[in-house]
Amino acid sequence: MRKIHTQIVINASAELVWSILTDLAGYGEWNPFILESAGRPALGARLTCRPRMPGTNRILTFHPKVTRCAPQKIFAWKGGVLFPGLADGEHIFEIHQQPDGGVLHVHRQAFSGLLSPFIPKNVLERTKTGFEMMNEALKARAEKKAGGG
Numbered sequence: 001m002r003k004i005h006t007q008i009v010i011n012a013s014a015e016l017v018w019s020i021l022t023d024l025a026g027y028g029e030w031n032p033f034i035l036e037s038a039g040r041p042a043l044g045a046r047l048t049c050r051p052r053m054p055g056t057n058r059i060l061t062f063h064p065k066v067t068r069c070a071p072q073k074i075f076a077w078k079g080g081v082l083f084p085g086l087a088d089g090e091h092i093f094e095i096h097q098q099p100d101g102g103v104l105h106v107h108r109q110a111f112s113g114l115l116s117p118f119i120p121k122n123v124l125e126r127t128k129t130g131f132e133m134m135n136e137a138l139k140a141r142a143e144k145k146a147g148g149g
Helices: 014-021 024-030 121-146
Strands: 002-010 034-038 048-051 065-070 074-080 088-097 103-112
Touching: 002 121, 014 088, 014 103, 014 121, 024 034, 024 121, 103 121
Parallel strands: none
Antiparallel strands: 002 103, 034 048, 065 074, 074 088, 088 103
16 A cells, blocks of 8 residues: 655644635635535545646546545545546545644545556655645645634
8 A cells, every 4th residue: 555644733723724624615715736626524425626736737636435524633535546446545634633722734645456556656746745735735724714814
């Protein structure tokens, strides 16, 4: 199984970070990686996600299914190409409350399926860069809102 793991400390409440992550229709306002998203953050719901891979002009369209949804803790969706089991990816957002009132946001992806060992290194690197861009934008948006901005 191939994996991507990123994380960032955000000086805002878990409730606020959760509200931004699960406001899928609002992604276009702040998210430099997933330019558009739609659907409900509910277990089993089908979403539409349109990420742009960093370093390219290519915008992909995925229709993943929500696999985990525990308010203020974890939100995840899983999708793939062609058919399940070929090249799947579970995109996971975790919110870990910190003693100081902020959160540690863990943003990761686990790839599985027959073709997952053959995902090109540059695709993994670009995806990780996209996650890091999204993390920074999430941090900026949450901290601005937390500060009353």
